[in-house]
Amino acid sequence: KQVADFDRTKGLSVMENILQAQPEIDAVFAHNDEMALGAIKAIEAAGRDILVVGFDATDDAVKAVEAGQMAATVAQQPAMIGSLGVENGIKALMGDSLSDYIPVDLMLVK
Structure with a gap:
């Protein structure tokens, strides 16, 4: 079990670990957009194509959705x-x- 504490940098680090431990992963649902955006950075650095969905519909996440980097985000x-x-x-x-x-x-x- 790994947690990213709703933090973008920690989300990147946890996703790097997940990519190493679970190379077959093809989708990520993050409990907030900050962790999702961090996960996207790790996924891009690894050259992988993995569907990512975040939660909160922050400005940065909506921009990432519009840019095609994030599949979706959920707005409360x-x-x-x-x-x-x-x-x-x-x-x-x-x-x-x-x-x-x-x-x-x-x-x-x-």
């Missing part, structure tokens, strides 16, 4: 998350029951 919807948080906070204060799971749609940027 913070306004919707905040709105649902307030709505459910009010429900909790009023004594209403709350769902154990409250989904928020994500948007794929590709």
Whole structure:
């Protein structure tokens, strides 16, 4: 198990290790765009063609998607998350029951 702590430089280092240990790898899903962008640097340096998807739709990641370096990134919807948080906070204060799971749609940027 290796972690990159949501850091681009660590993402590069971890991806270098993965490429050595798992040469058959053909896709990467990173838990944030910074790690995905670091992984892309390692993949490019190794001369490999590996599909990479990040998470957060940061400006750098969207540019990488537009440039064809990253397959996609996933955008959260913070306004919707905040709105649902307030709505459910009010429900909790009023004594209403709350769902154990409250989904928020994500948007794929590709």
